[in-house]
Amino acid sequence: MRWTVHSERPLYTDPWMDVRIADVEITGGRHLEHRLIRTSPGAGAVVMDKEDRVLLEWRHRFIPDTWAYEIPMGGVEAGESPVDAAAREVLEETGWRPGPLCPLVYVQPTPGISDSAHHVFFADTAEYVGDPAEDWESERVEWVPLADVPGLVAGRRLVAGTSMTALLYLYGVGRPTP
Template sequence: MRWTVHSEKPLYTDRWLDIRVADVEVGEGRRLEHRLIRSAPGAGAVLLDGLGNVLLIWRHRFITDTWGYEIPMGAVEEGETPIEAAAREAEEETGWRPGPLRPLLYTQPSAGISDSEHHVFVAEGAEHVGEPVDGWESERVEWVPMERVPELVRERRVVGGSTMNALLYVYATG
């Protein structure tokens, strides 16, 4: 059943988030207020080295107080395409410039509460160009064997939805 949106009102807005309340009809005249978050799209990259390894960052997420591996990913800036953002984020967060990127997957990581959309690309190869520009993004950057992906998911060392989707997709499709 398709929900009907009668109105949306902002509750809080800044440059990163637009939190709203929507008056929605969910069928048979039943209406409710539903909170939602609108945000800019994100883009990320899976960088492979051709030797069976993937470049990941190891970082802490204060909101959940957890550590985990992630692919480099961030917001698509004004005037930037998702593929340009993925290349920029990869280089800024890892110090590695990706080879030619190609689309890997598109995901809506929290469609029940947010319109966030993530565009993930993959590159076969990367060139080390220096230290990460955003050194505060992670504790370390490392090449991790793709064969370890299921183990890392099982051990909760990969928990972010877009990272997990991308890595398991690459693992499953070779």
């Protein structure tokens, strides 16, 4: 059944997120007060080289206190297209400029609580430009064999939902054809 939203009101708002409470009607005319988070879209990319290695960041996430690999990804800025945001994020976070990007996968990582939408693109070339723009994005940037992805997931060294989805999709389906 489709839930009916009767109203939403803000609980907390800042430039990154809008936490709200919604009055939703479920089966039998019952109502719930459901919390939700509204965010701007995100964009990132899986960059692969000719040796079937993917460009990943090894980083710490303080909220779950975990270290793991992730694809470069970030927010889409006002007036920016998702593909331009993905290219910018790869360059800023890794120091590599991706080649032409094509769509890989679209992900809604937490649809039960958030409208977060992630656009992930694919590039099969990249040019090293220099060090990442910020030293706080990751501990290191590495080219990791795509064949290692299932083992990274099993070993909890790849746990971020969008990164896992994109990399496992690429592993299972193979390189997209433009």
